[in-house]
Amino acid sequence: MSTLELLALQPPGWGGNLLRGLANSIQIAVGAYGLGLAIGTAGAYGKIYGGPVLRDLLEVYTTVVRAVPELILILILYFGLTDLVNQILVEMGRDRIQISGVIAGIAVLGVVQGAYSTEVLRGAILAVPHGQIEAARAMGMPAGMLARRITLPLMLGNAIPGLANLWLIATKDTALLAVVGFSELTLETRQAAGTTKAYFTFFMAAGAIYLAITLLSQWGFARAERWARRGEPAVAAGAR
Amino acid sequence: MTGTTNGVQAQPAERPEAIAVRDLRKSFGSHEVLKGVSMRACEGDVVAIIGGSGSGKSTMLRCINFLETPSGGEITIGGERVEMRPDGSPASRRQIERLRQSLGMVFQSFNLWTHKTVLENLIEVPVHVLKVPRAEAEARARKLLDRVGLAEKEGAYPAFLSGGQQQRAAIARALCMEPRAMLFDEPTSALDPELVGEVLAVIRALADEGRTMILVTHEMKFAREVASHVIYLFNGQIEEEGPPERLFGAPRSERLKQFLKSVA
Ligand SMILES: Nc1ncnc2c1ncn2[C@@H]1O[C@H](COP(=O)(O)OP(=O)(O)OP(=O)(O)O)[C@@H](O)[C@H]1O
Numbered sequence: 001m002s003t004l005e006l007l008a009l010q011p012p013g014w015g016g017n018l019l020r021g022l023a024n025s026i027q028i029a030v031g032a033y034g035l036g037l038a039i040g041t042a043g044a045y046g047k048i049y050g051g052p053v054l055r056d057l058l059e060v061y062t063t064v065v066r067a068v069p070e071l072i073l074i075l076i077l078y079f080g081l082t083d084l085v086n087q088i089l090v091e092m093g094r095d096r097i098q099i100s101g102v103i104a105g106i107a108v109l110g111v112v113q114g115a116y117s118t119e120v121l122r123g124a125i126l127a128v129p130h131g132q133i134e135a136a137r138a139m140g141m142p143a144g145m146l147a148r149r150i151t152l153p154l155m156l157g158n159a160i161p162g163l164a165n166l167w168l169i170a171t172k173d174t175a176l177l178a179v180v181g182f183s184e185l186t187l188e189t190r191q192a193a194g195t196t197k198a199y200f201t202f203f204m205a206a207g208a209i210y211l212a213i214t215l216l217s218q219w220g221f222a223r224a225e226r227w228a229r230r231g232e233p234a235v236a237a238g239a240r
Numbered sequence: 241m242t243g244t245t246n247g248v249q250a251q252p253a254e255r256p257e258a259i260a261v262r263d264l265r266k267s268f269g270s271h272e273v274l275k276g277v278s279m280r281a282c283e284g285d286v287v288a289i290i291g292g293s294g295s296g297k298s299t300m301l302r303c304i305n306f307l308e309t310p311s312g313g314e315i316t317i318g319g320e321r322v323e324m325r326p327d328g329s330p331a332s333r334r335q336i337e338r339l340r341q342s343l344g345m346v347f348q349s350f351n352l353w354t355h356k357t358v359l360e361n362l363i364e365v366p367v368h369v370l371k372v373p374r375a376e377a378e379a380r381a382r383k384l385l386d387r388v389g390l391a392e393k394e395g396a397y398p399a400f401l402s403g404g405q406q407q408r409a410a411i412a413r414a415l416c417m418e419p420r421a422m423l424f425d426e427p428t429s430a431l432d433p434e435l436v437g438e439v440l441a442v443i444r445a446l447a448d449e450g451r452t453m454i455l456v457t458h459e460m461k462f463a464r465e466v467a468s469h470v471i472y473l474f475n476g477q478i479e480e481e482g483p484p485e486r487l488f489g490a491p492r493s494e495r496l497k498q499f500l501k502s503v504a
Pocket residue numbers: 268273291292293294295296297298299300
């Protein structure tokens with residue numbers, strides 16, 4: 001078969017499988033990234049404003065998750081959590097369940113992303129000029145609104161470079177889910193390559209897809225950062 | 241306006257009280273920064289607080305709207321006593337937020353929100369906290385910007401303004417809440433000398449229209465001209481106070497004499 005025939009969307013081409021894998025990868029990356037941001041925002045606020053117990057717990061979370069290789073974390077969380085959930089269900093006299101690959105993937109990668117997001121966002125929040133927060137407080141703005149309307153928009157410019165990194169890591173970490181048999185882009189590619197023996201073609205195709213995701217993301221994040229920094233004079237052009 | 245602890249002195253035609261502070265104390269750890277200060281400002285009063293660096297001027301001002309938590313004493317805003325726990329911390333967050341909305345604070349470092357345009361800075365709290373309709377808030381904001389000479393700058397981001405322009409915008413932002421009183425903490429100390437005048441002119445105009453203000457300042461000449469009452473703080477206590485002509489013209493305490501000589 002020619003390269004074009006191999007990559008055709010309809011069988012016997014494998015292009016359709018690759019795109020399905022891509023869709024799964026993106027679904028998990030988006031879900032995990034979103035969950036990670038939610039955990040990270042709460043985690044960052046907890047670390048900055050929380051009591052000593054909460055701060056210690058968050059410290060344990062970020063340290064452990066960042067210390068252990070992600071592959072091992074995925075295996076622990078995926079098999080360990082599935083096991084734990086099922087044991088609890090059996091104790092309660094219910095039937096065992098099969099946790100969906102998508103949900104598990106999002107949960108597992110989200111927990112990993114959350115630990116890194118916590119640190120990225122914590123740094124960005126601490127870099128917000130204190131006077132601007134104080135000004136809002138002095139005008140009687142309630143704490144929740146202050147976080148939403150003042151602190152978070154102000155820290156965004158500082159956070160976006162780090163958050164862009166995390167997003168790119170998220171898209172590629174989905175490949176790790178192949179070890180638990182989840183059919184994302186990398187696994188689909190391996191199957192296609194293994195079956196047809198056209199290794200070079202398929203791995204180049206997958207590489208090109210990952211590259212395209214990265215380029216598109218970089219463009220999006222660059223735009224977002226420019227918007228977030230709209231109130232700041234450009235420093236790059238200056239003599240600083 | 242009187243500074244005596246009981247706050248009663250002969251006054252022609254008593255105006256309503258705007259801000260009263262009684263026996264205010266504040267410690268940072270073991271360091272007692274305010275050792276029981278009292279003051280009272282009626283509507284239309286301009287109280288200037290002067291004193292050396294570290295004497296507690298900023299701390300006193302910041303305690304009034306609870307940016308610092310007092311360690312003891314009593315604070316009354318517009319006749320409403322701030323409910324405090326025995327340790328001085330505010331008992332009701334809601335009350336503090338509501339009272340803060342009636343006090344327009346102006347900082348030494350302007351503290352405009354850098355991600356919002358000048359106009360957005362002005363309408364932020366009126367629209368989102370005080371629930372003033374946006375069109376009404378914008379009309380009010382434009383009128384204020386016109387007053388402080390920034391009508392052309394409403395769409396500019398703060399970082400693109402001079403220090404003097406930023407401070408005038410910050411004053412307009414505070415006024416846009418329609419506060420009962422204004423609190424200024426050294427509003428011109430961060431400015432280049434040639435920009436001080438434009439900001440003082442705005443503050444003077446506010447004094448002239450009868451705004452209640454408490455003003456921490458190092459500008460003695462200005463304090464003398466606009467204040468109705470001057471408080472000299474030394475080491476966390478009121479060393480001397482009185483009408484500006486008396487305080488600057490015939491200081492009684494040795495420390496105030498020294499201080500005035502040192503800043504002259
Ligand atoms: N957050 C803080 N923690 C510890 N000490 C503080 C804090 N804020 C102020 N102080 C101390 O309290 C004292 C009074 O400070 P304050 O800022 O009120 O002085 P000030 O009269 O405003 O001085 P300046 O003219 O320099 O602004 C100083 O000794 C200062 O070091």
